[in-house]
Amino acid sequence: MSRIQTTFQRLQIEGRKALIPFIVAGDPDGELTVPLMRSLVAGGADIIELGVPFSDPMADGPVIQRASERALTKGMSLARVLDIVRAFRTEDVVTPVVLMGYANPVEAMGVAIFPDAARKAGVDGVLVVDYPPEECVAFTASIRAAGLDQIFLLAPNSSGQRFHDIAQASSGFLYYVSFKGVTGASHLDFDEIARRIPLIRTAAGMPVGVGFGIRDAEIAKKIGAVADAVVIGSRIVEEIETSPREQACAKVETFVREIRVKLDELAGARS
């Protein structure tokens, strides 16, 4: 059983929801990424989503785009992201790490080489934003062969057939995009999410995480009431962007803890 599945199983037994914070590897610099990952865990993260910076992050809003630019300016690359995960694993063998990024850096490394390299570094899952299932059949097969989970996005307007195809291709969990837009925007339709998530979970037979647009602990709690996992990205990246370097870890940890506390108010209360 994968580290991601083990994590969700444990949380289900505890009646708790998964908190999945996102940061961009190499933002503000490569040296601070492992300390930031540890702060996320200290604040109560269950799974870490680590952004692999790309020059043209089409599905991201301005906050994550700026973070990607900062990271690339400092020379971050997919190979160095794997080094970061390897360094993180020297002290943490429990917290799953999911790499989130775009197809081109993966293809530049080689779709045949990347899955094994990622597994050896200690990566648990990958989410390639611009790889819909039908465009990456061979990649998905080699990801599975390496024992990793591949997470796919599911959109509010995905058709029934697509939902079926995406659920088939996914493992670990499904990532439901909470609205039509890019990361970091701010208009959620809670009723729609509350209606869709239970249907998706039942049909797919795997946990469902919700992300894009979750900006504070109250929203996280409302989403957590229906979803299995809450993904928070832009708000955490904003904390890093606006904090002096030496305070970034503490700021991030405090922010994640606030959300953890709110989410845990749901513990035991079945959705």
Added chain:
Amino acid sequence: MANVQQQYSYPDARGYFGPYGGVFVAETLIPALEELRGAFETYRNDAAFLAEFENELKHYAGRPSPICHARRLSEKLGGAQILLKREDLNHTGAHKVNNCIGQALLARRMGKPRVIAETGAGQHGVATATVAARHGFECVVYMGTEDMARQAANVYRMKLLGATVVPVASGSRTLKDALNEAMRDWVTNVSNTFYILGTVAGPHPYPMMVRDFQTVIGKECLTQMPEAFGRQPDMVIACVGGGSNAIGIFYPYIPCENVRLVGVEAAGEGIGTGRHSAPLTANAKAGVLHGNRTCLMQDENGQVIETHSISAGLDYPGVGPEHAWLKDSGRAEYVAVTDTEALDAFHALCHFEGIIPALESSHALAQAMKVAPTLPRDRLLLVCLSGRGDKDMHTVAERSGIQF
């Protein structure tokens, strides 16, 4: 729309031209692309739609555009005859309007009241703002701040036409970043918005759809050449950034095996300097950008690198996937000319023919001027003069040390 083609039938159902093309986008855009694909499939063979498209091309854009013999220039070069397909004479001054007219008609039939576009040189932005005004659409155009500085007149033109021009200051602040931003707008406002993409790039069906709307250029040439010059050309030459004017004039000639197809990329300061926009000529690796797999200028880590060209319209790190395929399959050949060579061609056409060409089109012309002297006088080189150069006055003057 494309009965001309017999053996050549690309893209396939999934939008692939050989190994290039496809639909590499976030899931949130898939439903929008499915809707667009469905609408285009319906209307590309709809008689009323095609009649309206043709009518607009004729009475609004001023088509057909003539083919004009560059007599003095050819004489001066002393070799093959240079013929100019005059897309610069279209309404708005470039070939871009052909595609915009088609997509705007599609947008209206799909009930989308708002259109968005990306623009590099500003020609596609102006053409989009133009058709938006004609249909009463709300119009937002994304443009890199670097390009806004280079093409200030076009920015004002778009505003006059009622469009909102949104400056894009991320990345290299050029066409590719404008395209990223337009995609973000589309994914956010997908229910009421039609994205009028300006070139044969992007996710399927854009490379096919933009091509089909632009093939009017080549179809006219197929008829005009025998009428005016007694036969088809020996060579068709067009500039390639994304490659929409080139595919528009090449496509109907693909089955004509005796016609050489030559795409001209921007060599900028020289292929060897790395400061260029010529992924095909420089044999760039395939990569994924803006929704398709194509030849892409990138570093060893798969990051897209900054490109350079004196012409904003060619300043793009990728190229339409069909061009990558035409190169691999050997049906078309691709070369590159430098900023300096393009400028020389620009001045030559002004001087010898009284035509001020766009800097983009000057690249195609420069290639024709290179090969013409090496060929006999009875050979015919058909150059796609994709746009006029009014927008480039500042750039050219600056190069000559002139301030307005």
